[in-house]
Amino acid sequence: MATIEDVAKLTGLSRTTISRVINNHPYVSEEKRKLVLEAMEKLGYVPNSSARSLRNQKTSILALFIPRITNPFFSELVEATEIAAAEHGYQLIICQTRYSPEKELNYMNLLKTKQVDGVILASIQNEWKQLKPFLQYGPIVLCNEFDDCANVPTVRLDQVYGGYIATKHLLEQGHTKIAYCSGGYRSNVAKSREIGFKKALAEYKLTFDERYAFRDAFHIADGKRVFRQMMALSNRPTAVFTGSDEVAAGIISEALACGYRIPEHLAVVGFDNQAITELTNPTITTVHQPVKQMAQKAVDVMIEKIQTKKYDVQEIYEFPLQLIVRASTVGSELHQSEA
Amino acid sequence: MATIEDVAKLTGLSRTTISRVINNHPYVSEEKRKLVLEAMEKLGYVPNSSARSLRNQKTSILALFIPRITNPFFSELVEATEIAAAEHGYQLIICQTRYSPEKELNYMNLLKTKQVDGVILASIQNEWKQLKPFLQYGPIVLCNEFDDCANVPTVRLDQVYGGYIATKHLLEQGHTKIAYCSGGYRSNVAKSREIGFKKALAEYKLTFDERYAFRDAFHIADGKRVFRQMMALSNRPTAVFTGSDEVAAGIISEALACGYRIPEHLAVVGFDNQAITELTNPTITTVHQPVKQMAQKAVDVMIEKIQTKKYDVQEIYEFPLQLIVRASTVGSELHQSEA
DNA sequence: GAAACGAATGAAATCGTTTTCATGTTTATA
DNA sequence: TATAAACATGAAAACGATTTCATTCGTTTC
Numbered sequence: 001m002a003t004i005e006d007v008a009k010l011t012g013l014s015r016t017t018i019s020r021v022i023n024n025h026p027y028v029s030e031e032k033r034k035l036v037l038e039a040m041e042k043l044g045y046v047p048n049s050s051a052r053s054l055r056n057q058k059t060s061i062l063a064l065f066i067p068r069i070t071n072p073f074f075s076e077l078v079e080a081t082e083i084a085a086a087e088h089g090y091q092l093i094i095c096q097t098r099y100s101p102e103k104e105l106n107y108m109n110l111l112k113t114k115q116v117d118g119v120i121l122a123s124i125q126n127e128w129k130q131l132k133p134f135l136q137y138g139p140i141v142l143c144n145e146f147d148d149c150a151n152v153p154t155v156r157l158d159q160v161y162g163g164y165i166a167t168k169h170l171l172e173q174g175h176t177k178i179a180y181c182s183g184g185y186r187s188n189v190a191k192s193r194e195i196g197f198k199k200a201l202a203e204y205k206l207t208f209d210e211r212y213a214f215r216d217a218f219h220i221a222d223g224k225r226v227f228r229q230m231m232a233l234s235n236r237p238t239a240v241f242t243g244s245d246e247v248a249a250g251i252i253s254e255a256l257a258c259g260y261r262i263p264e265h266l267a268v269v270g271f272d273n274q275a276i277t278e279l280t281n282p283t284i285t286t287v288h289q290p291v292k293q294m295a296q297k298a299v300d301v302m303i304e305k306i307q308t309k310k311y312d313v314q315e316i317y318e319f320p321l322q323l324i325v326r327a328s329t330v331g332s333e334l335h336q337s338e339a
Numbered sequence: 340m341a342t343i344e345d346v347a348k349l350t351g352l353s354r355t356t357i358s359r360v361i362n363n364h365p366y367v368s369e370e371k372r373k374l375v376l377e378a379m380e381k382l383g384y385v386p387n388s389s390a391r392s393l394r395n396q397k398t399s400i401l402a403l404f405i406p407r408i409t410n411p412f413f414s415e416l417v418e419a420t421e422i423a424a425a426e427h428g429y430q431l432i433i434c435q436t437r438y439s440p441e442k443e444l445n446y447m448n449l450l451k452t453k454q455v456d457g458v459i460l461a462s463i464q465n466e467w468k469q470l471k472p473f474l475q476y477g478p479i480v481l482c483n484e485f486d487d488c489a490n491v492p493t494v495r496l497d498q499v500y501g502g503y504i505a506t507k508h509l510l511e512q513g514h515t516k517i518a519y520c521s522g523g524y525r526s527n528v529a530k531s532r533e534i535g536f537k538k539a540l541a542e543y544k545l546t547f548d549e550r551y552a553f554r555d556a557f558h559i560a561d562g563k564r565v566f567r568q569m570m571a572l573s574n575r576p577t578a579v580f581t582g583s584d585e586v587a588a589g590i591i592s593e594a595l596a597c598g599y600r601i602p603e604h605l606a607v608v609g610f611d612n613q614a615i616t617e618l619t620n621p622t623i624t625t626v627h628q629p630v631k632q633m634a635q636k637a638v639d640v641m642i643e644k645i646q647t648k649k650y651d652v653q654e655i656y657e658f659p660l661q662l663i664v665r666a667s668t669v670g671s672e673l674h675q676s677e678a
Numbered sequence: 679g680a681a682a683c684g685a686a687t688g689a690a691a692t693c694g695t696t697t698t699c700a701t702g703t704t705t706a707t708a
Numbered sequence: 709t710a711t712a713a714a715c716a717t718g719a720a721a722a723c724g725a726t727t728t729c730a731t732t733c734g735t736t737t738c
Contacts, residue, residue, distance in 0.1 A: 001453075001476070003694055014718045019696055027716055049454040050392035051694035054723050059389065061432070068418060075414045079407060082433050091432045091454070093400070094421050114340075115388040115430070137340070220614050246614070253618050275559050275585070276615060279592050342724055353688045358726055366686055390724035393693050 002043035010039045022047055053114075062302060063093045063116040065107060067123045071218070072274045073244065073291070077122055077144065080295035088303050090117070099184070101125040111138045118302045121145060125186065135312055139305035143298035146188050153305060153315045155298040159189050162287045162321040163196025166241055166269045169285070169323055171204045173267060173330065175239035179212040179230055181223075181251075182243040190215070190243055193271075197241055212237055223250020230266075231258070238266060239329070245270035245277050248284050252328060267329040282327030290319045341382040349378045361386060392453075401641060402432045402455040404446060406462045410557075411613045412583065412630070416461055416483065419634035427642050429456075438523070440464040450477045457641045460484060464525065474651055478644035482637035485527055492644060492654045494637040498528050501626045501660040502535025505580055505608045508624070508662055510543045512606060512669065514578035518551040518569055520562075520590075521582040529554070529582055532610075536580055551576055562589020569605075570597070577605060578668070584609035584616050587623050591667060606668040621666030629658045 007018045013032060020028045021036040028036075039045070053059045064081050066074040082092045093116060095107040104125040110116045111134050118139040124131070128149045134140065135152065142154040170178050180197055182190040198208050211233060214226045223246065230237055242248040248270030252262050262268060262282050270277060270286040277284035297317055305311055346357045352371060359367045360375040367375075378384070392398045403420050405413040421431045432455060434446040443464040449455045450473050457478040463470070467488045473479065474491065481493040509517050519536055521529040537547050550572060553565045562585065569576055581587040587609030591601050601607060601621050609616060609625040616623035636656055644650055 004696095005694075015695080016697085016718055017716085020717090023696080027714090029716065032716085046448065046451050048393070048694050049452045050389055050396075050398065051723090052696080053389035054387070054393050054693090054725085055695045055697085057389075057723075069408065069421070070411070070414045070418050072409070072411070072414075075409045075411075078433065079409050079435065082408070082435050086435075091449070093430045094417065094433055096418065096421050096425075109385065110430070112385050113388045220618060249618050253620070256620055276618065279559060279588050279615065279619065281592070281595055281620065343726095344724075354725080355688055355727085356686085359687090362726080366684090368686065371686085387724050390693090391726080393695085394724080394726050396693075 001048075002045040003048070004045070006043055007036065007039050007045050010043065011035050057114070058306075059115060059117055060089055061091045061093055061116045062299070063095050063107065063110050063119045065095045065097055065104065065119065065121045065123060067099050067125075068096050069094065071244075072246070072276075073272045073289070074122065076291045077295055080292040081120065081143075081299060084296045084299035088299065090299075090303075097123065097125050099125060101130075105130065108134050111140075114138075117306050120298055120302060123187070139302060139311045141298050141302045141305065143294060144189065148188075151312045151314045153301045153313065153317070155294050155301060155317045155319075157289055157294065157319050157321050159192035159321075160196040160199070162271070162289075163193030163241070164200050165196075165321070165323045166271070166285075166287050167197045167200035168203070169325065169329060170239040170241065170267055170269060171200055171206075173239070173263075175267060176204070176206060177209075177212070177235065177237040177239070178206075179214065179226075179237035179240040180208075181214045181217045181226055181240060181247055183216070183218040183247070185215055193241075193243060217242065217247045218244070220246050220250035220253070223247035223252075224254035225250075227251045227254040227258075227266075239263075239268070240266060241269050243271050245272045245274040245284055245286055248286070248328070249276050249280050252280055252282070252284070263327070263329050263331055269329055273324055277324070277326060280328075285326045285329040286324050288322045288324050290321075294319055340387075341384040342387070343384070345382055346375065346378050346384050349382065350374050396453070397645075398454060398456050399428055400430045400432055400455045401638070402434050402446065402449050402458045404434045404436055404443065404458065404460045404462060406438050406464075407435050408433065410583075411585070411615075412611045412628070413461065415630045416634055419631040420459065420482075420638060423635045423638035427638065429638075429642075436462060436464050438462075438464060440469075444469065447473050450479075453477075456645050459637055459641060462526070478641060478650045480637050480641045480644065482633060483528065487527075490651045490653045492640045492652065492656070494633050494640060494656045494658075496628055496633065496658050496660050498531035498660075499535040499538070501610065501628075502532030502580070503539045504535075504660070504662045505610070505624075505626050506536045506539035507542070508664065508668060509578040509580065509606055509608060510539055510545075512578070512602075514606060515543070515545060516548075516551070516574065516576040516578070517545075518553065518565075518576035518579040519547075520553045520556045520565055520579060520586055522555070522557040522586070524554055532580075532582060556581065556586045557583070559585050559589035559592070562586040562591075563593040564589075566590045566593040566597075566605075578602075578607070579605060580608050582610050584611045584613040584623055584625055587625070587667070588615050588619050591619055591621070591623070602666070602668050602670055608668055612663055616663070616665060619667075624665045624668040625663050627661045627663050629660075633658055 004015050004018050008015045021033050085092045097104040111119050120141050120143050122144045124145045128147045140152050146154045146156045217226050248268050270284045273286045273288035277286050343354050343357050347354045360372050424431045436443040450458050459480050459482050461483045463484045467486045479491050485493045485495045523529055556565050587607050609623045612625045612627035616625050
């Protein structure tokens, strides 16, 4: 492998001058610049990134923390983040915490060992006080997930509003017995949606019924299970709010398989506006999350923090959520367009 | 940030000894070892990975090339690859080529600049002769996608067989007018499936009808479009082979929306055995691909190549495909179990 | 009791860049 | 025309680790 020294030798110039050419610094004569470029071409020279990283104290790599990538919401987030990072000349390392606090802390060492320039947390498995000490090693940006205690930039969506509009929509259809599904107790995203859910209920003078709450629903299979659990209740709900389209699809699938009709017997609202919402029959009413914009903003903010080196500032960037009404909640009437 | 020098100063020892402790080298007295570990703890010292990479000529990072991660097949591949890499102490950089040869070549420079120790290609956008020169900079392992010209380790599935069993299944149901769907002309995966498709037809003395071929179907929306195109044909097919469950789901969804019945009016077979195959009604007959095993093997082979430094050996590791019969091809009869 | 060996440690070179500082050469300015 | 300013270049230090080679000391071995 050719090094800068080889280029220097071949051209008869110093390493300094070669470096100047590489980095487009001024004060290199046009003649020498040509010479250097030719030599680099001839030797197939390309700068070694480890050496650059060491010298520049910067790797041009970001880490993105997610629980698991096969959740389509996170796939979409990763896709958008990778594209945004690439536009800024950054590479993206994927860290799947698999909902494990230990794995999360372990991946955090990427920041401490300077293997990455910054960490974007799209999910959080530890208390913030466990994570906070890592801030001394580099920037952390929260994206999607959030924590009020965290004194770092946060790009988020108004999940309280999301839970609210979805639930209000069900209430407006005349439902009073509404079940609640979410994925995980730890996530503030889930907690916020629950607050919005309760807020909507309260406006209709209804109280939250714990027997209608299912907080361990992540996948399609969980949706199927939840449906069976709901139907086993003495006072069955007539509608259900879910934290993901996958769970909603699972519920619908199981309901149809059991001979129920959607939304007549059970109205279902999903979350995320994934592709499957248009696939199932009936199609799924859901809440659209502007994932691309969120990811793009998170990367932009991250780059800025890397440059300014001020990591411990709590800035909140919030994007709007939007209810998409489809057939799983409103029967055969005409649906609202998707905007 | 504390460096090894700081630890040396605090303990009154040399950098050499500290390094020995870090790397578990012999010839360090237990007394000094304790001393060093305490000092490292006290200073919060952790080795700088750029410095290590430079000195050791090794980054402990792998790059995984995929077209886009939101394709569930690739999500699954990334998930499994990341887990396998982590088990070996490697990080994973995601490279989405977005079907662009230029982007692919650009990402290839990660190998040349030594930012990664190896590249796993799960999709190929260039001719092998474009890629081959990068072999001098580090190992390339093919995983899922393949190329007969490529003199590198290849972990693959028998796609000819996959196309064959899926098609044969349709033929066995009595179909003679079978349409063919795939994603992309460039992929050898798609080409192989087509060979298997034709082979099955040939066994039944049928010939391939180009009017039944749709080679630009990737997403759900493409499936919907393809269905409409098929129905516009003068001599409509009664069955269709697709290269992905998403496309199959799109076809089924559109068919149902247009008032057709599956499989009575159209039998549909998908590929990948994604979660949606169990969601749609009818459920989708498909071909299961052992993605986890494939990813695991690819990482294992990669690690071995990194160690042995012999990159240009063509070794082929092949995993079996399996037909999963569901309702989209066999009506209401009892289905074969999933094994 | 000298030679040989193994254990424990450190000085300095090395990995491949970038940057600081110094120096020499032009060109512009008063 | 002296002099400041701009341009062009290079030597050497720095980034933070690991490794090679010496060196010292204690223990066997014959």
